[in-house]
Amino acid sequence: VQLQASGGGLVQAGGSLRLSCAASGRTFSYYSLAWFRQAPGNKRDLVSGISVGGRRTVYADSVKGRFTISRDNAKNTVYLEMNGLKPEDTAIYYCAATETNRLFSDANGYPYWGQGTLVTVSS
Helix, strand or coil: CEEEEECCEEEECCCCEEEEEEEECCCHHHCEEEEEEECCCCCCEEEEEECCCCCCEEECCCCCCCEEEEEECCCCEEEEEECCCCHHHCEEEEEEEECCCCCCCCHHHCCEECCCEEEEEEC
16 A cells, blocks of 8 residues: 655644545555654654544544544545644654554554655744
């Protein structure tokens, strides 16, 4: 599966963005999906994940209550709605996929990655 992330940009603290990740290739509905982020000098950390059927979601503690992950299997797209953005949310955001119904917190669990989209939150 090939992944293409979009929707990043510059936003003021307290603002909102919606990231999208469009998939092509193999059947999208077979994959669990996740968003990771990586700030300069940091490792790539899980932000949120969603299972194959969308019934299970996971969130990093730092984004709970502010971010929402969703998927539209008909459009082969996964979304990350980000509200109440903070300067510490500034990072490159990557979408990732794994052909299993498991959700992994470690980036090594996801063999497929998009190219990343930059989110910058100004104070």
